[in-house]
Amino acid sequence: QSLFGEKNLIEVVFPRATIGKNGPAAVEAIIEHADEDKMVVVSLFDYDWTATKKDWFNHLMKAAVCIRTDPIDRNALPRWIMERAKEKNGQTLTPDAANLIAERTEGNLLATSQEIxxxxxxxxxxxxxxxxxxxxxSDVSRFDQESLFLAMxxxxxxxxxxxxxxLQGENVQIPSFLWMLTDVVRNLLLLNRGLAARTFGLSxxxxxxxxxxxxxxNPKLLxxxxxxxxxxxxxxxxxxVESSDGDAWQELKAVCLMLSLKRK
Structure with a gap:
């Protein structure tokens, strides 16, 4: 519940293509108990056409406002970036500029939108x-994020x-900088193998x-x-994620500390 809001926001996530034996009953309960005091957001990941034939799916679609967001293929991402920049900013990006943003954000649409x-x-x-x-x-690198990469x-x-x-205390969203952190580790792996790293824009x-x-x-560590x-x-x-307790921030910290605690 928001500090100043009158409604409760309930987020329900189905991370897999199937929702299990008890899933349909849970969906029916969600629909039944939703009222004017509750805003319910149901996220369905990776569902296919077979799910659309199920009663629970059709009941949910009738009771909800459905927003479908299909993944954007990597090859289509530069065009998406160019269209969005034109729509949002009125700016025209060259194909090379759009490709560079697509490369750096690696398909993460939140990070891509922020760059635009x-x-x-x-x-x-x-x-x-x-x-x-x-x-x-180069100019917009957050101090804390850049400091994190250097400390790691x-x-x-x-x-x-x-x-x-x-970063967690400031409520920074992990996807907004995770792509940059991943790029750091990939560069380490390239350099470790004697290959050229992508270091443009770095101090x-x-x-x-x-x-x-x-x-x-160690390359296996990377x-x-x-x-x-x-x-x-x-x-x-x-x-x-089966191998984790589900705390993304703690897992992020554990990964970043691996370079601090391990040596060849």
Missing amino acids: QKLALLVNKPEIDVSDVLDAV LEGDAGQVSKIIDS EAHRSALNRAARRA ELMLHRLSDVDRMSKGLF
Whole structure:
């Protein structure tokens, strides 16, 4: 319940394609008990055409306002970015600029939308190219988030823990910066394997810390970190992860501390 609101917001998440033996009865109960004092949001992930034939699904659709959000294919994401920037900001993005945003946000639409909003605030011109995007990404890095990446790379466990607690306390949404954190770990893995990392837009301190961390980190550790960051992403979106207790912030902290506590 909101501090000043009169209604209760109830969020119900079905993370799988099937809702189990007791699921239909639960849906019927949700519909039956919803009233003017309750706003109920039901999220159905990964359902297919077979679910649409079920009674519970049809009852839910009749009782609710349905908003369908299909995933956007990676190849279609740059065009989506260009259309959204034009619609929201009245700005035209070059194809290369849209591709760069798509690459950095890796399909995370929340992060992508935020980047488009930042461009509107920071770039006062009708057409935006790659250099504009690079400058904006560099300029808008949150202090706490950039500090988190550097503390993780330097192996400062105390600072890592403190910054993550601060981000959680400020109610920062994990998906808004998780893609950047994942990019840090991928760069570490590339450098560890003797390959070139994607370091454009990064500060000199960040690049130096990357190189130092890559020399000491075990590649198996980095691969494990990427796997667990994928779990963090799922948990932050309300999806079930069997190997975790469901606390996305604690899992995020555990992953970031892995570089602090492990060495070759």
